[in-house]
Amino acid sequence: MREATLRDVATRAGVSIRTVSNVVNGYAPVSDSLRAKVETALTELDYRPNLIARNLKQGRSGMLCLVVPELDVPYFAELARAVIAAGRKHGYAVMVDQTDADPVRERELLTRNSRLTLFDGLILSPLTLSAQELRERGNKTPVVLLGEHIFDGSFSHVAIDNVAAAREATEHLIGLGRTRIAAVGDQPYRTGETAQLRTAGYRQALERAGLPYDPALVRPTERFHRRLGATAATALMALDSPPDAIFCYNDLLALGALRGLLTAGFRVPDDVAVIGIDGIEEGEFATPSLSTIVPDKQAIATLAVESLVALIEGGAAPAPAEARAAHTLLPRESTVGR
Amino acid sequence: MREATLRDVATRAGVSIRTVSNVVNGYAPVSDSLRAKVETALTELDYRPNLIARNLKQGRSGMLCLVVPELDVPYFAELARAVIAAGRKHGYAVMVDQTDADPVRERELLTRNSRLTLFDGLILSPLTLSAQELRERGNKTPVVLLGEHIFDGSFSHVAIDNVAAAREATEHLIGLGRTRIAAVGDQPYRTGETAQLRTAGYRQALERAGLPYDPALVRPTERFHRRLGATAATALMALDSPPDAIFCYNDLLALGALRGLLTAGFRVPDDVAVIGIDGIEEGEFATPSLSTIVPDKQAIATLAVESLVALIEGGAAPAPAEARAAHTLLPRESTVGR
DNA sequence: GACTCGCTCTGCAACGATGCAGACATCGTG
DNA sequence: CACGATGTCTGCATCGTTGCAGAGCGAGTC
Incomplete structure (x- = not known):
């Protein structure tokens, strides 16, 4: 019927x-x-x-789409919760999609037939898309970008200050007296802008403290997953002169590192201190609990939704807004012990 | 323009x-x-x-909606990934929404103006909704339910065998020689069906092994979150005769318990063994790594999507299908040590 | 009593696409 | 040369809703 x-x-x-x-x-x-x-x-x-008919007539759907690479990366899940809440506050339902970190699927978003036409706006955390690809998309749906990646002034954009965040994480380790500090998560290629900014912050901190920069201590990882963190950390400890602290570019890498280090028999933080970025809840319950830089996800979500709503409802396109969300250092056992 | x-x-x-x-x-x-x-x-x-126009004309949108209580509960995030993948295989895009575990928002799904009309079908993991409420909804969108909750034969439904899963978890602990086994996560009220099934499985195992059932060892928790697991575990260890093993009704509770126990100075698994259910990746990297019952999320997702697609494309409503997904025991350090 | 006013209520057109039936031109066949 | 068959292309109606303009009617005013 x-x-x-x-x-x-x-x-x-x-x-x-x-x-x-x-x-x-x-x-x-x-x-x-x-x-x-x-x-x-x-x-x-x-x-x-029939909302489809109503939407057709009114030319809007009242829905926003949040696209992240991977929903089961806790940072994105926690961010999604915040974005959904922020969207509701502005009267929009937010639906979440993931690209599986697959470049092909990311590009599907830009194609003619992308389902995105159904949404009034898009909040996108791009992984491999370039600014140019995004600009040339057939798609006129308003977009706000999350993260440092590909920002070139042509899109509204929300992120934390990645350089500062990385610098502060590294300075925290330096402040604890650590002198051989490793970095895990560099991505020295086109799509690795966020990682590169963090590397820049890391190097700034070393420089300011007068510590030497040793390329052997910077481990690239293709993704920001636990397993890669474990591998990188144990590899670092196998060096002739191993590090006494490891700055991981996100919490998952750091949690993986923790586990890898403990399995290999190292004590954290006594032998090696570990810190991450993301402030995911998992880190609070890890053993040892994970020191981290906590981005203000609430602010990121709010700023993103507000920019997007401005684009949607603002009629004539306002200038793309660049917004910075705050971040704070949260020292826990993995650096300062119990 | x-x-x-x-x-x-x-x-x-x-x-x-x-x-x-x-x-x-x-x-x-x-x-x-x-x-x-x-x-x-x-x-x-x-x-x-314009997909809205096309959808109106064709009477379908090619989109499914997955609604879970909380996206930042890793089990749901991992499940979402699997459902999205399964949907794609059948030519549907899956959008994810969360209710924040808020009864009001769950009920919004049923209202006249629910955005769900935009979707061809709904996969719902209900938390507080009753079968009756769902049956009486104005909404004719095909629905498939996830989890044991509220199944009464009127809906298609996919779940693992919760009684068996809980029994096997408990039996694993018994097999290791533990005799005072606690249970964390009971929910002895209308909306706690899943938890109650797990309690039933727990009691079955005790009974079969001839172990006494001690109500003091069964701790209810309102939600399945890490912090509540930590609280419950430490409370249990403060009993006059504390348990030598704890079966938690999901991995988050178990991970919280691990942390709580370690903070309180207990050794896991030497003093207390801990096991959970869900098989989330976090447990693999915890210290000690978490023993768990792993539901076949792939199967759950596939079965759910297939049932839903059958409802959507089957024309005349086929009988509601009840599907069981497999689960397996995965012993790790938190029960068997290193 | 004619007129305006204001309140209800209605019909038509439109949103942008697709299903359908048929128009038209071209071609092959007897 | 007439005919039907085939292959392209088009116009109209339609999906279910809302915007707009106006019809109809009773009440109020002079």
Whole structure:
């Protein structure tokens, strides 16, 4: 049985379609007697408005889309929660999609037939897309980007200050008296901008402290996953002169490193201190608990949604806004011990 | 500037709207010369089909919606990944939403204006909704339920055998020689069906092994979060005769318990063994690594999507299907040590 | 009593796409 | 040369809703 339409209700109630629509939406004044008749018919037929039709007519869907590389990376899951909440505050439903960190699927977002046309706006955390590709997309859906990646002034964009965050993480380790500090997570190629910014911050901290920069202590990882963190950390400890601290470019790498180090028999933080970035809840319950830089996810979400809503409702495109969210150092056992 | 429509392209190419549509969709044969003209116009105007309009005409959107209580609960995030993948295999895009474990928001899903009308089907992991509420919803969108909750035969439904899973977890602990086994996560009220099934499995195992059932060892928790696991575990160890093993109803509780126990100075598994359910990746990297029951998330996702697609494309409603996904015991350090 | 006013209510057109039936031109066949 | 068959292309109606303009009607005013 198909869903009842306005026409069905109108026939049953003996009124015009338009009047039913008015009753449903409360747009125009309707006399009590008619209203009652219509409402009876509405419930009898169990009418539900067809939102697709409404959207077509109104040219908007009231939905935003958040696209992240991987939902099961806790940082993105926690961010998604915040974005969904921020969207609701502005009257938008936020639906989440993931690209599986697959460049092909990221590019699908830009194609002609992308499902994104269904949404009023897009919040995208790109992984491999270049600014140029994004600019040339056929898609006119308003976009706000998350993360440092590919920002070139042509899009609204929200991120933390990655250089500062990395510098502060490294300085925290230096402040604890560590002198051979490794970095895990560099991505020295086109799509690794965020990682490169963190490397820059790391080097700034070393420089300011007058510590030498040793390329052997910087380990690239293709992704920011636990297992790669474990591998990198144990490899570092196998060096002739191993590090006494490891700065990981995100918490998953750091948590993997923790586990790898403990398995290999190293004590954290006594032998090696470890710090990450992301402030995911998992780090609080790890053993030892993980020191980290906590980005203000609430702020990121709010800023992203606000920029996007401005783009959508602002009519003429306002200039792309670049917003910075705050971050704070959260020292825990993995650097300062118990 | 608004998006180009078929009409715009048709005007520019000097052909009928219908022909442009044919070129775009490849439906009917079009001569090479016309096709070329149309394609030029298409790219010049950067035409993108309006999916809302297409959906309205075709009566379907090609999108499924997955609704979970909390995306930042890793089990749901990992499940979401699997569901998204399974959906793609069947030609559907899956969008994810969360209710924040808020009963009000769960009920919003059922209201007249629910955005769900935009989707061809719904995969729902309900938390507080009753079967009756779901049955009485105005919404005719096909639904498949995840988890044991509220299944009463009126909906298609996918879950693991929670009783067996809990029994096997408990039996694993018993097999290691533990005799005072606690359970963390009971929810002895209407919306706690899943938890209650796990309690049943726990009691079955005790009974079969001839171990006494001690109500003091069963700790309810309102949610399945790390912090509550930590609290419950430390409370248990403060008992006059503390347990020598703890079965947690999910991995987050277990990971919280691990941390709580270690902070309180207990050795895991020497003093207390700990096991969870969910098989989330986090448990593999915890210290000690977490023993767990791993539900076959791939299977859950596949079964759910297949049932849903059957409902959607099957025309006349097929009988609701009840599907069971497999689970396996994965012993790790938190029960068997290193 | 004619007129305006204001309140209800209605019909038509439109959003942008596709399904369908048929128009038209071209071709092959007897 | 007439005919039907084939291959391209088009116009109209339609999906379910809302915007707009105006019809109809009773009440109020002079």
